[in-house]
Amino acid sequence: MLGRIGYLGLVLVLGCNDGPRDEQSPSTVDRSPVATVPAAPTYANRADVAAQMRTAKALPHHPADGSGRAWIADGPRSVTANSTAHWQFTYEAGPEGIADGGAIVFMVSPFWGWSPPQDASPDRPGYASVATDAPGVALAVTADMSAMMAIRVGGRRLEPGEQVQIHYGGSAGGRTDRYAESRSPFWIGVDGDGDGSHRFLPDSPTVEVTAGAAAQLVAMAPSTVRPGEAFVVRVSALDRLGNAGTSFTGSLRLESEPAGTTPDQTVAVGANDHGIVSITVAAPAEGVFRVRVQADGGLQARTNPIVVAPSGPRIYWGDLHGHSGLSDGTGTPEDYFRYARDVAALDVVALTDHDHWGVLHLDENPALWERIQTATAEYHRPGSLVTLLGYEWTSWESGHRHVLYFSDEGRVYSSIDPATDTPTKLWDALRGNDAITMAHHSAGGPIATDWSYPPDPVLEPVTEVVSVHGVSEAADSPSVIYDAVPGNFVRDAIDRGYRFGFVGSGDSHDGHPGLSHLSTGGTGGLAAILADELTRSAVLDALRQRRVYATSGPRIYLRAALSTYPMGSTVAARDLAAAEPPMLYVHAVGTDTIRWIDVVRAGAVARSEVGQAAVELLIPFAEPTAGEYVYVRIVQEDGGLAWSSPIFIE
Numbered sequence: 001m002l003g004r005i006g007y008l009g010l011v012l013v014l015g016c017n018d019g020p021r022d023e024q025s026p027s028t029v030d031r032s033p034v035a036t037v038p039a040a041p042t043y044a045n046r047a048d049v050a051a052q053m054r055t056a057k058a059l060p061h062h063p064a065d066g067s068g069r070a071w072i073a074d075g076p077r078s079v080t081a082n083s084t085a086h087w088q089f090t091y092e093a094g095p096e097g098i099a100d101g102g103a104i105v106f107m108v109s110p111f112w113g114w115s116p117p118q119d120a121s122p123d124r125p126g127y128a129s130v131a132t133d134a135p136g137v138a139l140a141v142t143a144d145m146s147a148m149m150a151i152r153v154g155g156r157r158l159e160p161g162e163q164v165q166i167h168y169g170g171s172a173g174g175r176t177d178r179y180a181e182s183r184s185p186f187w188i189g190v191d192g193d194g195d196g197s198h199r200f201l202p203d204s205p206t207v208e209v210t211a212g213a214a215a216q217l218v219a220m221a222p223s224t225v226r227p228g229e230a231f232v233v234r235v236s237a238l239d240r241l242g243n244a245g246t247s248f249t250g251s252l253r254l255e256s257e258p259a260g261t262t263p264d265q266t267v268a269v270g271a272n273d274h275g276i277v278s279i280t281v282a283a284p285a286e287g288v289f290r291v292r293v294q295a296d297g298g299l300q301a302r303t304n305p306i307v308v309a310p311s312g313p314r315i316y317w318g319d320l321h322g323h324s325g326l327s328d329g330t331g332t333p334e335d336y337f338r339y340a341r342d343v344a345a346l347d348v349v350a351l352t353d354h355d356h357w358g359v360l361h362l363d364e365n366p367a368l369w370e371r372i373q374t375a376t377a378e379y380h381r382p383g384s385l386v387t388l389l390g391y392e393w394t395s396w397e398s399g400h401r402h403v404l405y406f407s408d409e410g411r412v413y414s415s416i417d418p419a420t421d422t423p424t425k426l427w428d429a430l431r432g433n434d435a436i437t438m439a440h441h442s443a444g445g446p447i448a449t450d451w452s453y454p455p456d457p458v459l460e461p462v463t464e465v466v467s468v469h470g471v472s473e474a475a476d477s478p479s480v481i482y483d484a485v486p487g488n489f490v491r492d493a494i495d496r497g498y499r500f501g502f503v504g505s506g507d508s509h510d511g512h513p514g515l516s517h518l519s520t521g522g523t524g525g526l527a528a529i530l531a532d533e534l535t536r537s538a539v540l541d542a543l544r545q546r547r548v549y550a551t552s553g554p555r556i557y558l559r560a561a562l563s564t565y566p567m568g569s570t571v572a573a574r575d576l577a578a579a580e581p582p583m584l585y586v587h588a589v590g591t592d593t594i595r596w597i598d599v600v601r602a603g604a605v606a607r608s609e610v611g612q613a614a615v616e617l618l619i620p621f622a623e624p625t626a627g628e629y630v631y632v633r634i635v636q637e638d639g640g641l642a643w644s645s646p647i648f649i650e
Helices: 005-015 047-057 333-343 366-379 423-430 490-495 536-544 573-577
Strands: 069-074 078-080 087-092 103-108 127-131 138-142 148-154 163-169 181-191 206-210 216-220 230-238 250-257 265-269 276-282 287-295 300-302 306-308 314-319 348-351 386-395 399-405 435-439 462-467 501-504 526-531 548-551 557-562 583-601 604-620 629-636 641-644 647-649
Touching: 069 181, 087 181, 103 163, 127 138, 181 333, 216 287, 230 287, 230 333, 250 276, 265 276, 333 348, 333 366, 348 366, 366 386, 386 536, 399 423, 423 435, 435 462, 435 536, 462 490, 462 548, 462 641, 501 641, 526 536, 557 629, 557 641, 557 647
Parallel strands: 078 206, 216 300, 314 348, 348 386, 462 501, 501 548
Antiparallel strands: 069 087, 087 163, 103 148, 103 181, 127 163, 138 148, 181 206, 216 230, 230 276, 250 265, 250 287, 287 300, 287 306, 314 526, 386 399, 399 435, 501 526, 526 548, 548 641, 557 583, 583 604, 583 629, 629 641, 629 647
């Protein structure tokens, strides 16, 4: 029964997860100057996956599929991340009952650490057993998938109201999700007629997964402030994997670097703060400083560099790509936005769950999309936090893109709908909306982007060059993405004549937008958005004008301009030639020592060794030529990376 196409959607999820492979791979920091890429086809198409998804979606469902109700009969309603516990669940058959040969499906969350249910070893984690007091009903268990167990009904049909008990954990318990979330589901599905096609109960039982002990401190501050301006430093005591909500209490000591730049402060953290506090600081006169935070018990943190200047565009930090438990991530939409606001101190954030990937699918469940729209609107506060409505168009034929709307409403255009199953069709459907798309992990795993579709210049002005999957910028970058396809990097696409701004974003699946690099031990991703105000319209304008840059997670300060033309500009060669002489300006302040700066001009890389935390350069730019481009890449000693958007010459 488990081999039938009805379970195919789940097989694909478990065998082809779009998240990072594990906590150390593939995004472990690579500090080598050049990463090699093995020979591979020009483009890695996975049309077989898309075809199987279409087949699974077209399967008919019996009214008994997904009927009934289930609840936790015994066991904790709240557990600590990465701990063990035992549960007993009761399933009660719905009005249609379950036919002889039908099945109940029991599945823990297939992502991020739950012990898969198994019936072979009572003394091993995840052992599950079943029972029923319905006379004449025999239950047969099959657990041959990584997170799912099928309980086949035999002997006779299970009548409406009759119950089945599922015991999960055994003597060793079931190990929980390693990431905190307020509603972690135990999925209960029903194949009511025995045809191998099941549906999950939309109200399957859930538990709260809470953070572990405080193991690290993070401190976030704005990158740009005005002299004398009051701003907020957000400090969070997190567990070792970046989960928020720890039980940390005590005091925090704030000191500025250089010493005396701002007054020192001591702040108390109480039990009701859950390890998260916001502290107001007054900016000094012009210059660069940081705030160091010391906590009781020895934890400490240091903010990103804070650049105080009377003018210039502000840097707003965004994470434009991440997932919740509504697809293949962790947590609720509300969990996601709260973490972005209160812990990561993001200015701009988008939740981009998959159109057709995960346990339930947005393109088949309008209530899920409505929930995302509601949460996005609820957390949107212009001037404080800009939330963007979004989803991931998960095409296994031409590559994944996320869609961002700059209003409270938008549609999910599915990647397996024949009307919108190519990038061109998607752009045609979006045309006229305040919306953009963005290709990601475009050079490699889990699927590369098919660059034979020329990106729409209005709807796709920027591209994601780094995420938890690694770097897609170029083959000569550190931390290159896994399964990289030669000739398919973003720089290769620019060499085709495409014009992009560069952004990073997390593609986080751990519920930690803005800080996805904390749990991977390698790359994450952030978008630095240069704008004069924090509104959706200003963010959209900055993205369309390519006034953005990318980092692998650290909040590195970066400015780049060619003569008077800032990053993202298009400039005529004759206008540059009129400058005496044309100069490339670079100003970078790292979160760690900057190891080197690469100037990339029309594909050629010139390296400047730095060896200090800050650098300001004027580099001669001789003989500007129409058709070329230039951008800079920052490489820190700790592996942190940043890229300016290219300046294009015509």
